[in-house]
Amino acid sequence: MRIFSIQGDALLESSSLQDLHARGLPDQGFVWIACDRNEFEAHLEPLQASFQALCGLQLLDLHVSDLLNTQLPSHYDYTSEYDVLVFRRLATAQSGAVQTDGEAAQPGKRTGLPVLRHIDTSPIGFAIMDRILLTVHPGACAVLEGYAAKLVQSTSAKTHAAGAHTPTDSADLMLRIVNHMVDGYLALRRDLTRQLDHWQAKLLNPKTRFNNWSSLLDARLALHQLDEVCEDQRASIQDWIEALKTWPEPQSAAAQRDRELLQVRSRDVLEHIERVVRHVRRLEQNAETAVQMHFSAQSHRTNDIMRTLTVLTAVFLPLNLMAGIFGMNFEFMPVLHLEYGFLGSIACMVLIAGGLMAYFWRKHYVAL
Secondary structure (H helix, E strand, O other): OEEEEEEOOEEEEEOOHHHHHHHOOOOOOEEEEEEEHHHHHHOHHHHHHHHHHHHOOOOOHHHHHHHHOOOOOOEEEEOOOOEEEEEEEEOOHHHOOOOOOOHHHOOOOOOOOHHHHOOOEEEEEEEEOOOEEEEEEOOOOHHHHHHHHHHHHHOOHHHHHOOOOOOOOHHHHHHHHHHHHHHHHHHHHHHHHHHHHHHHHHHOOOOOOOOOHHHHHHHHHHHHHHHHHHHHHHHHHHHHHHHHOOOOOOOOHHHHHHHHHHHHHHHHHHHHHHHHHHHHHHHHHHHHHHHHHHHHHHHHHHHHHHHHHHHHHHHHHHHHHHHHHHOOOOOOOOOOOOOOHHHHHHHHHHHHHHHHHHHHHHOOOOOO
16 A cells, blocks of 8 residues: 655655554645555555545445446446546556456456457546545556656656646546556557558458468457447546536636646546547458458459359360360261371361450450
8 A cells, every 4th residue: 555645746655544644634735545456455444444534534335346346347426525436447468467356357358469468457446535535456556656656756856847747636646547547548559550450461462361360350359348448438537527517616716727727637538538449440440341351352363263264164165175076986087087187176276275365355354
């Protein structure tokens, strides 16, 4: 469990909940409590007591179940005292995430190409209160460690001098973490595009025989899964934006500016998700089009082969007829005993074959 007290440009990390109780909430800031699901379940009572002591509220049992659920899709819910957002992150192999909270049994895990394994997802839960942000992560979550390191770096003197800004409140921090997760989906698009472009080139190349159908089917299923995940994400952020409009109007100009920045950041996150949705659907359409073009090209190639064989059969049919006639066992036949009978018959066959080939070429039945 990691606990950060954020006030302006100052960041202070507490070692435990007792340390947080001793310090209390910052005068003009907020607290970020980040833990994995095992820690959240084990320290649920102390956390509820801390929320009661610091904010005068406790999480509802239904929301606690949502935060502990590893199969929950992205969604948004709210009460009069706090909001709850569940957002699914990418559980990539590169993140080094160790599934310690039952996520290894999650259905839909892919074992094909590495780019497909990047589409496995796991939920991160947010409980957004006025002065406290609680995040519940999977075990060894790279999102938590990566953004915590980014937050620590942004509050350093050197980085702050370069123009870095820290979150202004718990909702702002939640949106920054969500945007950090959405950036992972945006980066995934390049790998998917590269892989599908490679397959399209193979599908449309007449000189290669494409037989990687199982991987292509996995890719289409993975794209469909990613589309569903992003649709749930978009719906949850849209619900958050609509709920944001119902918040009481700020009383000061600075608070009004912070509210407007929060709305802008929310719309920016939504736009990033919509970009992923549009790109995924375009990839699905391209994959389907490539498969259809592949079978159309194979059908066209088969028709060309059959047309060539039909032309050759038509050319040799009269030649076979002549050979069959002269192969009859009759004693008296025309030109059979002539000195130049054999050469004459061969010349006649060549003329017939040449004439038929010229006729078929003019009709475009065969390409010479």
